[in-house]
Amino acid sequence: MPFSSLGLSPALIRAVQAKAYVAPTPIQQAAIPPALLGNDVLGSAQTGSGKTAAFALPLLEKLAKTTLFSPRKTLALVLAPTRELAIQIGDEIRSLAQHLPQAIKVSTVFGGVSINPQMMGLRGGTDVLVATPGRLLDLIDHNALSLAHVSTLVLDEADRLLDLGFEQELERILGLLPAQRQSLFFSATFPPAVQTLARTMLKDPVRVDVLPDPQAPLEITHSAFAVDNGKRTQLLRHLITNNDWQRVLVFVATKHAAEIVADKLRKAGLSAEPFHGVLSQGKRSQVLADFKASRLKVVVATDVASRGIDIAQLPVVVNFDLPRSTVDYTHRIGRTGRAGEAGLAVSFVTADSDAHFQLIQRRQGLAVALEQVAGFERMETAQVKPNVEDLGHGVGGVKGKRPSKKDKLRAAAALAAHHKQA
Structure with a gap:
């Protein structure tokens, strides 16, 4: 037509x-x-x-x-x-x-x-x-x-x-x-x-x-790697170098993580910049211009800042931290595989984020086998009671796991009532 x-x-x-x-x-x-x-x-x-x-x-x-x-x-x-x-x-x-x-x-x-x-x-x-x-x-x-x-x-x-x-x-x-x-x-x-x-x-x-045509060939390939929390940056560097990825958009949970991961990649010899809401508009515009012109290999972004990033022929996106919700997973992987181009969506899955990754797969209708990379095998096991800090960094803050303000107020009221009765 x-x-x-x-x-x-x-x-x-x-x-x-x-x-x-x-x-x-x-x-x-x-x-x-x-x-x-x-x-x-x-x-x-x-x-x-x-x-x-x-x-x-x-x-x-x-x-x-x-x-x-x-x-x-x-x-x-x-x-x-x-x-x-x-x-x-x-x-x-x-x-x-x-x-x-x-x-x-x-x-x-x-x-x-x-x-x-x-x-x-x-x-x-x-x-x-x-x-x-x-x-x-x-x-x-x-x-x-x-x-x-x-x-x-x-x-x-x-x-x-x-x-x-x-x-x-x-x-x-x-x-x-x-x-x-x-x-x-x-x-x-x-x-x-x-x-x-x-x-x-x-x-x-x-x-x-x-909706995507179920009969059409898939344009985005999904891949997942089991890795310990502390080895994710080294694994990211290994994958970029060994696979010769020319441009990679990496998603993290926080502005602080964006700065840290980008800095570690630069020290490892890769051209990388953070991309988040605290940066000035001039800096954000420059990072995008350099990324589009392939002067920059890696951009490490938060979900909020990444909206509107439209890079033609962006081959790879990496979920360094898993998204907080399955809806965010849709938005993230939508940065690659655009206009009929092939794309790759990679997720890092730590022991504590296993269950959340399974939830993402169920809601996205995916079946992604966890891979292991020699030298980066996952050795850690899931904590029985993960704390808020662990969830916020390693998983990106799993929806439903963090106590809400109302939950905190209820807990405080219950504690006060208990003390009063005592």
Whole structure:
């Protein structure tokens, strides 16, 4: 099916041809026609499936048919969970808009940098705003923009927005938007909280679910190695060197772990950099640029920071720490095996994370045999009662194992009652 059959204007057909998009992906085929008709869309597809163009093209088609005035009014709002993803989306929309008959101004705003240049960039208004929720509200509080004229709202990576704790920000933003609008809602996974948000946002949406074809050849190979906690960095270095991996994205549980692992790899002679939320935007941008240009072999990232990393032909991702949830496993491995390319997802499994890895496999429908590498055989056994520190470092904080705040309060109340009775 060609893009011309989807109902797009000649200007946008020209734009996709200029980007060498040969044919629409399944999510684009399914989502673009109902979006062009003005329907709300609830889209589910794996990371790397072309979701950005699936909402960007109908968004731009709608703007192209709208008379734009000066000063500009924010007519389209795209919310993204991280800086990197916001930048990626903004660049894609600008690229697709370059052949439209009237110029479309696209602004990208995010936290972690000074707000003043972004406020200056919004002088005179903007047509399309791509934003992270926190910075968007900061700009609204500074009277730098208004959402009163938004006619199209897009939530991209909705599951990650909720994972990062943006519920209150989203509630406030939704309250500032016009009731009459089109909403396009995209997410790789649909846990209960995401389903609730979708019901709140959408009106009679067209549901679009694009699942991997079970008959298609697998593009991602899953591999797992049993290893002691203290030997993971040495094993990582061994695998990179012996397999001649040219670019590797390594996932760890904490910012501190990202720094430590990257430092050890550098001392071992590998070009490696950490990637996490504490780094400045300039440093993060430089790390990504070096990684994309293959000047950097290894990036050691946390889950939060890694959202939006879109590296063409990224051959390997490594779960140095297992993800906290099976949903995060989906997001992590989605960084490799993109656009039909082959990919490898490697997991390190310590004795204490055996049970959690089995859970991930069951929920992902996987059957991955644990391998042993000579010289790195696992010797440790699982602790009977693993403590919180062990879980946070070795497993990435297994969901359900850490006591919640409510659990702690209940325990404190019970202890106080016991002392009182005594």
